[in-house]
Amino acid sequence: MQTLFRHVAVVGKYHAAVTPAAVGATRAALEDICNFLGRHGCEVALERETSTFAGMGNYPALDLPAMGTQCDLVLVVGGDGTMLGVGRHMARYGLPLIGINQGRLGFITDIRFDQFREILGPMLAGEFEEDQRSLIQANVMRDGHCVFDALAMNDVVVNRGATSGMVELRVEVDGHFVANQRADGLIVATPTGSTAYSLSAGGPLLHPSTPGWVLVPIAPHTLSNRPIVLPDASEVAIEIVAGRDASANFDMQSLASLMHGDRITVRRSEHHVRFLHPRGWTYFDTLRKKLHWNEGH
Known part of the structure; x- marks a missing residue:
């Protein structure tokens, strides 16, 4: 079967596996997948830290920028x-991603490891659905200077300190004052992030193709302070007015x-992440499986 993708980079989850047995299981899974790709005519490379962790020196090792410029x-x-x-790193290169999950099925890693052989072959030949996801470009301004900037695929979360009370946040959209909000925090979520922290804080589900994001207060002091869906062409600004030890999280970057x-400040990135399924x-298959809809029928 002819492949559309000549040069494939493989990235493994190497942080969580700490026991020798877990390392061995990860290496065996990666070797299975790499051998499968080779049999389908793909040139295979491993992400550098994955290669080091799994001890698989028989494949070229590439860092993320090299993967972006050299792989398909x-x-x-x-x-x-x-x-x-x-995904955040590959977005600027326009590289598509496929997710294989060794544990519980995820919202964006939807191929079970025990099924990858029958599913991945047709996908390599071009039988797939493409799903593009928007990204947030965010930064923190202090005294007119940018002290932090990051891309986020799920959300930007401003949180109160662990031992302090509520924070007070001034919220603006496109330069227009919205409100001063007293709460435990505030979430700006993309459609991808609408199934993450935003959902547990009472936010709505957004279909991935929706050109918007959702602003969700976390345990607001005023109960009428509700989630609001905004167009993703808007720029959202959140200013720290009061409260100690507040923090900002951009996906897993803090x-x-x-x-x-x-x-x-939060605005739409010019880049998108490309997922292949x-x-x-x-998307509704994912929601039904992950949120256990229709159970009992």
């Missing part, structure tokens, strides 16, 4: 967290100890 496809073996991190007057996949 990235295969992520792990969970949604691994996929989020790789900036602690925000100061009064710090402004977190098996032919026939729909």
Whole structure:
């Protein structure tokens, strides 16, 4: 079967596996997948840290920028967290990603490891559904200077300190004052992030093709302070007005100890993440499986 993807990079989840047995299982899984790709005519490379962790020196090792410029496809073996991190890096290169999950099925890693042989072959030949996801470009401004900037695929979260009370946040959209909000924090989530922290804080589900994001207060002091869906062409600014030890999280990237007057600005990135799914996949299949809809019928 002819492949559309000549040069494939493989990334493994190497942080969580710490026991020798876990390392061995990860290496065996990666070797299975790499051998499968080779039999389908793909030139295979391993992400550098994956190669070091798994001890697989028989394949070329590439860092993330080299993967972006040299490869046609990235295969992520792990969970949604691994996929989020790789997706943020690959977005600027326009490289598609396929996720193979060794544990529980994720929202964005939807191929079970025990099924990858029958599913991946047709996908390599072009039988897939493409799913593009928007990204947030965010930064923290302090005294007119940018002290932190990051891409986020799920959300930007401003949180109160662990031992302090509520924070007070001034929220603006496109320069227009919205409200001063007292709460435990505030979430700006993409459609991808609408199934993460935003969902547990009471936010709505957003279909991935929706050109918007959702602003969700965390345990607000005023109960009428409800989640709101905004167009993703908007720029959201969040200023720290009061509260101690507030922090900002951009997916898994953090900036602690925000100061009064710090402004977190959130805008749409020019880049998208490209996910490839098996032919026939729909977002509603994912929701039904992950959220256990229809159980008992």
